[in-house]
Amino acid sequence: MSNVPVAVVTGSNKGIGFAIVRALCKQFPGDVYLTARDPGRGQEAVAKLQEEGLHALFHQLDIDDLQSIRALRDFLKEKYGGLNVLVNNAGIAFKVHDTTPFAVQAEVTLKTNFFGTRNVCTELLPLVKPYGKVVNVSSMVSSSALGGCSQQLQQKFRSDTITEDELVDLMTKFVEDTKKSVHEKEGWPNTAYGVSKIGVTVLSRIQARMLNEKRKGDHILLNACCPGWVRTDMAGPKATKSPDEGAETPVYLALLPSDADGPHGQFVSNKTVRTW
Numbered sequence: 001m002s003n004v005p006v007a008v009v010t011g012s013n014k015g016i017g018f019a020i021v022r023a024l025c026k027q028f029p030g031d032v033y034l035t036a037r038d039p040g041r042g043q044e045a046v047a048k049l050q051e052e053g054l055h056a057l058f059h060q061l062d063i064d065d066l067q068s069i070r071a072l073r074d075f076l077k078e079k080y081g082g083l084n085v086l087v088n089n090a091g092i093a094f095k096v097h098d099t100t101p102f103a104v105q106a107e108v109t110l111k112t113n114f115f116g117t118r119n120v121c122t123e124l125l126p127l128v129k130p131y132g133k134v135v136n137v138s139s140m141v142s143s144s145a146l147g148g149c150s151q152q153l154q155q156k157f158r159s160d161t162i163t164e165d166e167l168v169d170l171m172t173k174f175v176e177d178t179k180k181s182v183h184e185k186e187g188w189p190n191t192a193y194g195v196s197k198i199g200v201t202v203l204s205r206i207q208a209r210m211l212n213e214k215r216k217g218d219h220i221l222l223n224a225c226c227p228g229w230v231r232t233d234m235a236g237p238k239a240t241k242s243p244d245e246g247a248e249t250p251v252y253l254a255l256l257p258s259d260a261d262g263p264h265g266q267f268v269s270n271k272t273v274r275t276w
């Protein structure tokens, strides 16, 4: 088994994830895994970094596929005995003018952004080694979507005692409510992406709390963040930040020094903790 530190970035064949891998290749003292659901796109991205003189390793990972997540888990367990840095970056968003029915958009978006990210955490968090870092890429849209929720929902999502099961029930309810066209009546905002990212931010707060309760001595720091508005296939060419600039906050959180006791369980943008 290798003692080399290891970092894994989900959805990193392009966009912000690719830029996070690029930065980690330069700054992380260990093996960096670029992962992608499509091995061809993943290997191509690794080759692109190679041309820049950077050495990333590749492993397949489709966060919608539990088998794929478990294959990565088993690989990391066997080769490294765990992992040191996990960046949950993979995500999707329908374009504003997409005519796919809202209920379908809700189901598909929540499936990857919330349920897929949660499955990765369920399988990989137990493997994170002491002094490890976990970064869940959320969005400022989670904050604005929270503001668009009913007072009752806002109270639940801001609660310091909400459980992961309760959060899963709420995310499932959103999808069900969209199918019955009652989501607005039930207090939800009209944004599937926004609700999925509320899920990612709240999940991060819960997971950090669980780490405090169950693994306090391990000094693991886990946060959600927003990369900013970044020029990628998702956000388009008018966005204000380059992918490398978008990678800055996630990489800052992934590389917090071992003597740092925070941020932890926070929502961070521009390297600054934001009020949730």
Ligand code: NAP
Pocket (backbone or CB within 6 Å): 010, 011, 012, 013, 014, 015, 016, 017, 036, 037, 038, 041, 061, 062, 063, 064, 089, 090, 091, 092, 093, 112, 116, 137, 138, 139, 140, 226, 227, 228, 229, 230, 231, 232, 233, 234, 235, 239
């Ligand atoms: P992007 O260019 O569209 O890249 C998304 C990445 O996620 C791609 O590598 C994609 O792979 C991958 N992915 C999607 N579904 C996946 C799955 N099921 N399993 C594994 N990988 C999957 O988007 P981006 O702008 O870089 O976004 C990265 C993250 O930042 C997302 O979580 C996004 O919500 C968040 N974010 C972005 C912005 C922004 O302004 N761009 C702002 C706030 C937050 P394929 O190539 O195979 O599709």
